Amino acid sequence: MILAAKYARENKVPYLGICLGMQISVIEMSRHVLGLGNADSEEFNTDTPDCVVMYMPEVSKTHLGNTMRLGCRRTFFRKPDCLTSKLYGNPPHVDERHRHRYEVNPSFVPMLENAGLQFVGCDESGNRMEIVELQDHPFYIGVQFHPEFKSRPRKPSPPFTGLILAATERMRTLTNVSNGDAGASE
Numbered sequence: 001m002i003l004a005a006k007y008a009r010e011n012k013v014p015y016l017g018i019c020l021g022m023q024i025s026v027i028e029m030s031r032h033v034l035g036l037g038n039a040d041s042e043e044f045n046t047d048t049p050d051c052v053v054m055y056m057p058e059v060s061k062t063h064l065g066n067t068m069r070l071g072c073r074r075t076f077f078r079k080p081d082c083l084t085s086k087l088y089g090n091p092p093h094v095d096e097r098h099r100h101r102y103e104v105n106p107s108f109v110p111m112l113e114n115a116g117l118q119f120v121g122c123d124e125s126g127n128r129m130e131i132v133e134l135q136d137h138p139f140y141i142g143v144q145f146h147p148e149f150k151s152r153p154r155k156p157s158p159p160f161t162g163l164i165l166a167a168t169e170r171m172r173t174l175t176n177v178s179n180g181d182a183g184a185s186e
């Protein structure tokens, strides 16, 4: 997965990382751009000095039953002009479903942003990162939530629409129009 994320980043191949896929993009950037060779998630390596993805503080480390961060949660756009916001039709926030125990370690966010990985969405605390976008890349998005849960045949989830448009080189058709209803409100 890390090599796939690296390939997509370096070769400007469209990338949509969902949940672990977003965490992987953070590990990949940390290892190969920040030079933190041992960067990892606490899920895979509890001893790493560069724990860029960590257990969420409120989640039990010993009791795995019913202790995930689950269900519909609000994500606020930190950077309103980002691509993901445009895909959703420029709302101030989106409500999407979650299913995870780990999160991006907020202490690495400034370094990663300096390296070009923008954290464009977060939760209401401002500390839990929900969406990443890579600068200078046609379509490289990672989301901590699961947009597939609210995708419907007649109302496809905006990140998936974006991935398909980017893969078929038709991204401009969506981002050039002011789209007030791309599926954010449901």
Ligand SMILES: NC(=O)CC[C@H](N)C(=O)O
Binding pocket: 018, 019, 020, 021, 043, 099, 100, 101, 102, 103
């Ligand atoms: N659904 C997922 O991809 C989970 C990712 C990771 N295992 C976490 O709990 O944060």
